[in-house]
Amino acid sequence: xxxxxxxxxxxxxxxxxxxxxxxxxxxxxxxxxxxxxxxxxxxxxxxxxxxxxxxxxxxxxxxxxxxxxxxxxxxxxxxxxxxxxxxxxxxxxxxxxxxxxxxxxxxxxxxxxxxxxxxxxxxxxxxxxxxxxxxxxxxxxxxxxxxxxxxxxxxxxxxxxxxxxxxxxxxxxxxxxxxxxxxxxxxxxxxxxxxxxxxxxxxxxxxxxxxxxxxxxxxxxxxxxxxxxxxxxxxxxxxxxxxxxxxxxxxxxxxxxxxxxxxxxxxxxxxxxxxxxxxxxxxxxxxxxxxxxxxxxxxxxxxxxxxxxxxxxxxxxxxxxxxxxxxxxxxxxxxxxxxxxxxxxxxxxxxxxxxxxxxxxxxxxxxxxxxxxxxxxxxxxxxxxxxxxxxxxxxxxxxxxxxxxxxxxxxxxxxxxxxxxxxxxxxxxxxxxxxxxxxxxxxxxxxxxxxxxxxxxxxxxxxxxxxxxxxxxxxxxxxxxxxxxxxxxxxxxxxxxxxxxxxxxxxxxxxxxxxxxxxxxxxxxxxxxxxxxxxxxxxxxxxxxxxxxxxxxxxxxxxxxxxxxxxxxxxxxxxxxxxxxxxxxxxxxxxxxxxxxxxxxxxxxxxxxxxxxxxxxxxxxxxxxxxxxxxxxxxxxxxxxxxxxxxxxxxxxx
Amino acid sequence: xxxxxxxxxxxxxxxxxxxxxxxxxxxxxxxxxxxxxxxxxxxxxxxxxxxxxxxxxxxxxxxxxxxxxxxxxxxxxxxxxxxxxxxxxxxxxxxxxxxxxxxxxxxxxxxxxxxxxxxxxxxxxxxxxxxxxxxxxxxxxxxxxxxxxxxxxxxxxxxxxxxxxxxxxxxxxxxxxxxxxxxxxxxxxxxxxxxxxxxxxxxxxxxxxxxxxxxxxxxxxxxxxxxxxxxxxxxxxxxxxxxxxxxxxxxxxxxxxxxxxxxxxxxxxxxxxxxxxxxxxxxxxxxxxxxxxxxxxxxxxxxxxxxxxxxxxxxxxxxxx
Numbered sequence: 001x002x003x004x005x006x007x008x009x010x011x012x013x014x015x016x017x018x019x020x021x022x023x024x025x026x027x028x029x030x031x032x033x034x035x036x037x038x039x040x041x042x043x044x045x046x047x048x049x050x051x052x053x054x055x056x057x058x059x060x061x062x063x064x065x066x067x068x069x070x071x072x073x074x075x076x077x078x079x080x081x082x083x084x085x086x087x088x089x090x091x092x093x094x095x096x097x098x099x100x101x102x103x104x105x106x107x108x109x110x111x112x113x114x115x116x117x118x119x120x121x122x123x124x125x126x127x128x129x130x131x132x133x134x135x136x137x138x139x140x141x142x143x144x145x146x147x148x149x150x151x152x153x154x155x156x157x158x159x160x161x162x163x164x165x166x167x168x169x170x171x172x173x174x175x176x177x178x179x180x181x182x183x184x185x186x187x188x189x190x191x192x193x194x195x196x197x198x199x200x201x202x203x204x205x206x207x208x209x210x211x212x213x214x215x216x217x218x219x220x221x222x223x224x225x226x227x228x229x230x231x232x233x234x235x236x237x238x239x240x241x242x243x244x245x246x247x248x249x250x251x252x253x254x255x256x257x258x259x260x261x262x263x264x265x266x267x268x269x270x271x272x273x274x275x276x277x278x279x280x281x282x283x284x285x286x287x288x289x290x291x292x293x294x295x296x297x298x299x300x301x302x303x304x305x306x307x308x309x310x311x312x313x314x315x316x317x318x319x320x321x322x323x324x325x326x327x328x329x330x331x332x333x334x335x336x337x338x339x340x341x342x343x344x345x346x347x348x349x350x351x352x353x354x355x356x357x358x359x360x361x362x363x364x365x366x367x368x369x370x371x372x373x374x375x376x377x378x379x380x381x382x383x384x385x386x387x388x389x390x391x392x393x394x395x396x397x398x399x400x401x402x403x404x405x406x407x408x409x410x411x412x413x414x415x416x417x418x419x420x421x422x423x424x425x426x427x428x429x430x431x432x433x434x435x436x437x438x439x440x441x442x443x444x445x446x447x448x449x450x451x452x453x454x455x456x457x458x459x460x461x462x463x464x465x466x467x468x469x470x471x472x473x474x475x476x477x478x479x480x481x482x483x484x485x486x487x488x489x490x491x492x493x494x495x496x497x498x499x500x501x502x503x504x505x506x507x508x509x510x511x512x513x514x515x516x517x518x519x520x521x522x523x524x525x526x527x528x529x530x531x532x533x534x535x536x537x538x539x540x541x542x543x544x545x546x547x548x549x550x551x552x553x554x555x556x557x558x559x560x561x562x563x564x565x566x567x568x569x570x571x572x573x574x575x576x577x578x579x580x581x582x583x584x585x586x587x588x589x590x591x592x593x594x595x596x597x598x599x600x601x602x603x604x605x606x607x608x609x610x611x612x613x614x615x616x617x618x619x620x621x622x623x624x625x626x627x628x629x630x631x632x633x634x635x636x637x638x639x640x641x642x643x644x645x646x647x648x649x650x651x652x653x654x
Numbered sequence: 655x656x657x658x659x660x661x662x663x664x665x666x667x668x669x670x671x672x673x674x675x676x677x678x679x680x681x682x683x684x685x686x687x688x689x690x691x692x693x694x695x696x697x698x699x700x701x702x703x704x705x706x707x708x709x710x711x712x713x714x715x716x717x718x719x720x721x722x723x724x725x726x727x728x729x730x731x732x733x734x735x736x737x738x739x740x741x742x743x744x745x746x747x748x749x750x751x752x753x754x755x756x757x758x759x760x761x762x763x764x765x766x767x768x769x770x771x772x773x774x775x776x777x778x779x780x781x782x783x784x785x786x787x788x789x790x791x792x793x794x795x796x797x798x799x800x801x802x803x804x805x806x807x808x809x810x811x812x813x814x815x816x817x818x819x820x821x822x823x824x825x826x827x828x829x830x831x832x833x834x835x836x837x838x839x840x841x842x843x844x845x846x847x848x849x850x851x852x853x854x855x856x857x858x859x860x861x862x863x864x865x866x867x868x869x870x871x872x873x874x875x876x877x878x879x880x881x882x883x884x885x886x887x888x889x890x891x892x893x894x895x896x897x898x899x900x901x902x903x904x905x906x907x908x909x910x911x912x913x914x915x916x917x918x919x920x921x922x923x924x925x926x927x928x929x930x931x932x933x934x935x936x937x938x939x940x941x942x943x944x945x946x947x948x949x950x951x952x953x954x955x956x957x958x959x960x961x962x963x964x965x966x967x968x969x970x971x972x973x974x975x
Contacts, residue, residue, distance in 0.1 A: 151817055169819060173724025568734075
């Protein structure tokens with residue numbers, strides 16, 4: 001007679017529960033996997049569930065083989081050569097569907113459960129949000145409960161019992177999980193070179209700037225990066241987050257120039273320096289943002305001569321870096337003539353009115369300061385408006401903006417300002433990036449959103465190098481000092497997030513963002529850098545990965561030992577029941593009187609032997625033995641009896 | 655017996671416990687634990703997931719993988735705990751006849767304050783039970799057996815195991831419980847009664863046997879009350895007997911090996927004798943049993959039956975107890 005469990009086919013309820021959990025696990029993929037793959041695997045699962053209840057036949061081997069071939073053909077046709085993450089996930093879903101179709105025995109169910117575990121992780125390739133994590137933990141408990149239910153098919157338990165036990169078991173795994181999460185040696189970058197982005201379609205700054213490109217960003221509520229300052233944060237008006245620098249203008253669009261790399265920052269620091277950490281959301285391009293001007297280059301990044309910080313790899317994952325910036329500086333006083341030449345270049349014709357205006361500036365006051373002041377005065381004194389919805393500009397955007405529409409966003413001001421500077425003979429360039437940020441008082445950090453995208457200008461002065469000039473400030477000082485929401489008239493369409501007039505809503509948003517930030521910092525952002533920092537804080541600053549592995553193994557061993565202690569203590573180090581302790585004390589007393597228990601001797605026999613040895617002990621021995629036997633074996637285990645036993649033993653003086 | 659890795663290991667392991675006497679306590683030194691096939695699959699899944707997490711630098715992936723790993727280790731400890739410190743002994747068992755389904759009992763004392771689920775007891779390929787053990791107490795359970803052969807059947811070395819809670823690890827141990835089951839021959843059906851000449855009908859046989867004061871049946875004498883007639887015995891083909899409740903000798907019969915008939919095999923003869931013993935007891939006779947190498951003296955009642963059947967069970971076998 002052999003164990004009958006494994007072969008016994010699954011009951012309809014078991015099949016439904018198992019496949020129900022599987023469907024819930026696969027559900028988040030609906031948003032990004034091809035419809036046909038979703039529908040096909042859904043149909044497979046649905047058929048299996050109906051078949052379980054209605055006793056329909058399951059497909060035979062030949063049909064299953066056909067389905068497998070069909071599915072593979074579908075994948076090949078659909079994805080062709082682009083066999084990457086999406087194709088793999090679609091394939092996995094279909095295979096899970098096909099496997100469910102043939103699930104009959106507990107052994108099949110175990111395969112399905114392992115597929116389920118695997119499907120959970122594939123969801124994280126697309127999103128690692130807190131909500132998804134909570135959802136998946138719930139399903140993890142369910143599917144583990146299924147695994148447990150397969151172990152205990154007869155006699156079975158209530159479903160809730162399994163769920164509770166599965167949750168307990170997972171909870172007992174948490175300490176080890178934390179330890180492994182913190183100490184498992186992290187490597188940077190992909191192992192096999194087929195890593196793909198974990199998010200798509202993120203808006204952000206680009207390599208070009210034309211009228212309208214930044215104002216469209218301003219409607220985006222997305223977080224660009226978060227910043228934690230060491231010490232107090234500087235004023236928002238000083239927080240110019242430097243990004244792409246534009247040199248080349250074709251009359252409408254500004255573009256970046258190829259620039260040389262700097263070995264180390266070469267500017268002259270002139271005073272205040274701030275330290276902070278940036279947690280940058282993935283944006284698919286290479287810029288790393290820092291406050292003007294960075295004094296340090298993060299690992300795996302480079303610095304161009306125009307002070308753009310570029311990561312070596314496009315940023316496909318959230319990245320953290322430590323940064324340090326000088327708020328006051330002198331930059332490139334010895335700029336190369338070639339660069340200066342470039343910073344003066346304009347299209348050969350077009351925008352004639354602007355050129356003429358620039359001529360009048362240089363004739364009136366030819367110094368750099370003079371020209372800058374006159375240009376800013378123009379913006380300040382004429383009726384210019386700061387708006388997110390500027391009118392369309394035609395073929396000569398600078399002229400039209402400066403003389404006709406006079407309504408624009410920062411890119412209009414920066415663009416026309418630099419144009420005027422160059423036309424007046426002052427080397428100038430455009431810097432794009434972000435300005436300011438929102439302090440989250442709950443988390444004590446700064447949130448910089450895409451809507452804070454900004455463009456400003458830099459002009460070159462022989463003594464001072466590149467000087468930042470923000471023409472937007474001339475038009476709308478509030479944008480610089482307070483922020484976008486304050487700078488815009490209330491009729492303008494700006495994201496609700498930025499307009500902060502409802503205070504409880506703002507509080508709620510701050511709270512949510514604080515949670516999201518914590519999640520990003522400590523869970524998603526925990527990588528090589530954080531690990532190194534944690535280790536050095538623990539006094540293990542200089543460990544290589546071999547040592548780390550050793551430490552990890554030691555810690556894991558200790559944690560496992562503690563876990564086993566807590567689970568097995570009761571069995572191995574069990575304190576005997578009260579009556580047993582009392583009786584043992586009685587035995588010890590008799591032993592010191594020369595009558596030791598023989599092995600295998602029952603209490604009654606022992607008592608008789610002891611009574612025979614000394615008649616005067618008889619009453620006490622009889623009382624103790626009777627009480628002990630009554631409590632232990634007679635079903636008369638009452639507190640009162642135990643107390644009497646204890647008294648009798650205490651008073652017994654052999 | 656062909657030697658396999660597994661049987662070799664088992665023999666090596668169990669040699670140590672061959673002479674132990676119950677109760678057997680499963681201590682940590684004799685509990686083994688290894689992943690099951692499902693456990694290997696689970697482990698491989700985790701490993702692949704770990705590689706994926708490293709490759710994609712998936713923080714949540716790491717968390718999931720490590721959580722599953724931690725749970726696996728916790729499950730291993732739970733599985734081990736399913737057996738640790740169990741105290742096992744054979745339970746009471748009554749002899750059975752050959753050819754009918756039998757069962758053994760085992761008593762398992764669980765010292766822990768938590769119940770133990772799905773503890774499996776297995777004896778070779780013959781007996782299997784999957785039981786739950788109550789917390790802080792002894793659970794007596796039966797293990798069903800297929801029909802057994804005559805003789806003293808020994809169920810010594812048990813494999814006690816569990817895969818609860820997840821089935822990814824199996825903890826097992828060997829326990830020499832020394833269960834024994836006495837199997838009587840199968841009583842013959844529809845066989846002939848003992849030949850008439852084999853019966854010795856005696857009055858006042860007490861003197862000769864001198865050990866029974868039980869009064870039973872005697873040949874019916876004219877004038878006795880019809881109520882005293884042993885109708886049951888009559889129905890079974892015995893002569894007319896009367897029940898006597900006063901002292902005096904009961905009718906006696908010697909059940910002899912050589913009377914079982916020519917041309918029968920040993921087992922068939924034993925089966926027939928077994929039937930005769932049972933019938934004789936039913937008929938309320940005093941009887942003796944004569945086997946080629948053994949004789950059971952006259953006696954009556956359940957004790958005498960047990961003595962005779964035991965002799966039949968042990969025939970041509972050396973009894974060990």
